[in-house]
Amino acid sequence: MASPPLTSQIVEFNCKVMEEKLKSLGLKAKHHDENLRFLKSEINAIEEVCVDLAIKLGNYHTSVAAVATNDTSTEEAEQRTIRSILDQDKTAAALLCQLKVRYHERTSNMPLMKDILGFVATLGKVNDDNLSRVLTEYLGMDNMLALVCKTYDGVKGLEKYDKDGIIDKSSGVHGLGRSVGKFLDGRFTVFCLENLRSFSGDVNIDDPQRKLILHRPRLPGGESPPGFLDFAVNMIHLDRAHLSCLTASGHGLRETLFYSLFSHLQVYKTRADIQCALPLINDGAVSLDGGILKPNDSFCLGYSKNLEVKFPVSLEVSSSPENIAEMEEQVKLKNWEKERLLEDMKREEDLLKQVKELYSKKKQELMDYLTHPSLTQPAVPSKYLLLQSWC
Numbered sequence: 001m002a003s004p005p006l007t008s009q010i011v012e013f014n015c016k017v018m019e020e021k022l023k024s025l026g027l028k029a030k031h032h033d034e035n036l037r038f039l040k041s042e043i044n045a046i047e048e049v050c051v052d053l054a055i056k057l058g059n060y061h062t063s064v065a066a067v068a069t070n071d072t073s074t075e076e077a078e079q080r081t082i083r084s085i086l087d088q089d090k091t092a093a094a095l096l097c098q099l100k101v102r103y104h105e106r107t108s109n110m111p112l113m114k115d116i117l118g119f120v121a122t123l124g125k126v127n128d129d130n131l132s133r134v135l136t137e138y139l140g141m142d143n144m145l146a147l148v149c150k151t152y153d154g155v156k157g158l159e160k161y162d163k164d165g166i167i168d169k170s171s172g173v174h175g176l177g178r179s180v181g182k183f184l185d186g187r188f189t190v191f192c193l194e195n196l197r198s199f200s201g202d203v204n205i206d207d208p209q210r211k212l213i214l215h216r217p218r219l220p221g222g223e224s225p226p227g228f229l230d231f232a233v234n235m236i237h238l239d240r241a242h243l244s245c246l247t248a249s250g251h252g253l254r255e256t257l258f259y260s261l262f263s264h265l266q267v268y269k270t271r272a273d274i275q276c277a278l279p280l281i282n283d284g285a286v287s288l289d290g291g292i293l294k295p296n297d298s299f300c301l302g303y304s305k306n307l308e309v310k311f312p313v314s315l316e317v318s319s320s321p322e323n324i325a326e327m328e329e330q331v332k333l334k335n336w337e338k339e340r341l342l343e344d345m346k347r348e349e350d351l352l353k354q355v356k357e358l359y360s361k362k363k364q365e366l367m368d369y370l371t372h373p374s375l376t377q378p379a380v381p382s383k384y385l386l387l388q389s390w391c
Contacts, residue, residue, distance in 0.1 A: 018366040025359040032352035039345045044222050046338045051216065053327050053334075055230055077312035081121055084309045085145065092158075092188035093119050093145035095177045103180065112172065115154025117193070117245060120146045120261070123253060124236035125314040130288040131267065132311040135232060137304050138286050139261060144309050146189035148257060150247075155192045191257055194247050199255040209238060210252055214264060217280035225280055227273025232265040232286065233258050237314055263295070 082101065088094045096116060099107045107113045117123065121144045126132045136144055149155050160168040167174060177183055202213045211234040216224055229235070236258050246252055264283035268274050271291035274281070284295040292300035 014369065015366070018362065018369065022359065022362055022366065025355055025362065029352060029355045029359060032348050032355060035348045036345060036352065039341050039348065040222065043338055043341050043345075044218070046334050046341070047223060048216065050331060050334050050338075051224055053331050057324065057327055057331075077125070077314065078122070081309065081312045085119065085121065088141075088145060088308065090183065090185035091145055092147060092173055092184055093121075095173065095180075095182050095184060096147065098182065099176060099180065107176070110176075112154065112157040112176070115149050115151055115157065117148045117150055120144050120148060120191070120257070121309050121311060123148060123242055124238060124258060125312045126235060126237065127314055128288065129313050130290075131235060132313050133304065133307060134286045134288065134290055134292065135262075136307050136310045137290075137300075138232075138265070138284075138292055141307075141309065142189050143261060146191055148191045148193065150192075150245075151194050152192050155190050158190060191260070193245075193251075193253075193256050194249075196256040196260045198247075198249070198251040199259040203252075203255065208243075209234075210243060210254060212254060212259065217266065217277060219280075225268075225273065225277035227269040227287075228277065229267045229269065229288075232262040232267050235267060236262075236311075265295075 082097060085093050085097045086101070096113075097119070099113065120139070121136075126135065147158070149158075158173045160171040162168055169175065169178065174184060199212055204211050204213055212231070214231050214234070217228060219225055233254060236254065238253060242253055247256060266277070266281055266283075266285040268277065268285060268287045268291070270289050271287050274285045274287050274291050274293055277285070278293075281293060282295075285291070285293045290304055294300065
């Protein structure tokens with residue numbers, strides 16, 4: 001017996017119920033997708049913490065090993081840097097360093113000298129000699145010997161000019177040089193802290209070093225690329241006195257001077273690590289084995305030069321064993337949390353897959369019904385029987 005013809009009301013009702021079911025499945029899929037994104041963000045945050053802890057633990061163990069095999073103190077490293085600056089004859093850095101060291105009482109109250117904070121090479125330290133060498137080579141000797149002034153008035157006081165724009169050698173730093181029998185040759189670089197464009201992001205106020213909060217490079221899976229250590233700007237160690245040096249707007253040396261010098265320069269263990277991470281590098285990279293990739297994407301090849309002036313290497317142990325034990329425990333806890341979240345992600349992925357498969361199946365049934373409604377109509381002309389499989 002042939003099925004009775006479908007009324008338009010029954011077809012319309014059936015379609016509406018089917019569409020409502022599809023809408024419900026769509027909302028379920030969206031819910032699972034949002035859960036997955038949330039879990040992924042939680043895992044990324046845990047990995048970020050683990051990387052930070054790994055860097056601190058690595059620095060600690062490196063420092064312990066270095067202290068055990070090296071008897072050079074931080075003070076000796078600083079003095080070596082100062083002596084190397086003094087050896088740069090006829091430079092502004094050597095002249096001013098000599099005035100600070102040998103004529104301190106005579107020059108310490110001069111406004112010009114009081115505004116000079118120091119030189120790039122003396123304002124920061126690193127904890128590894130290889131890092132010191134590669135960052136020094138990356139910056140170049142002009143930047144390493146650059147003067148750092150607090151204010152623009154200090155910069156103006158360094159050099160005076162006559163009405164024709166000729167340097168007045170009897171005033172400013174030139175006049176000071178003549179007073180001790182020293183003469184400058186060539187140009188010299190000066191940074192003015194209050195004029196430098198500061199880092200616009202946030203600073204980690206819980207970190208004693210007030211490191212910048214930067215987004216680490218990440219592979220598609222969310223993990224950091226192999227060999228990535230940190231950003232160069234955050235690998236510079238600042239003394240307590242330099243940490244307290246702030247501009248009028250409240251920015252420190254890391255947010256101004258060192259961010260201006262390094263920006264988002266990445267540091268890797270090896271050249272091979274840089275090669276693998278090229279798609280993730282935007283502002284250059286260096287490696288501890290001497291690799292240098294400039295921000296303009298040019299590579300520095302060949303042998304490195306003999307670097308006369310380098311960042312001092314601080315081999316002091318920065319953390320106590322108690323803090324290290326606490327950090328190692330944090331790593332274990334974070335890894336456990338990550339495992340639990342990965343299990344949750346697997347469940348959400350399975351549920352999302354099931355919902356998507358059911359959605360595709362029901363959508364196809366709706367399309368078939370719209371195309372041939374009579375073929376899907378049961379022998380009993382009841383709209384409810386048709387929809388049993390949709391409830």
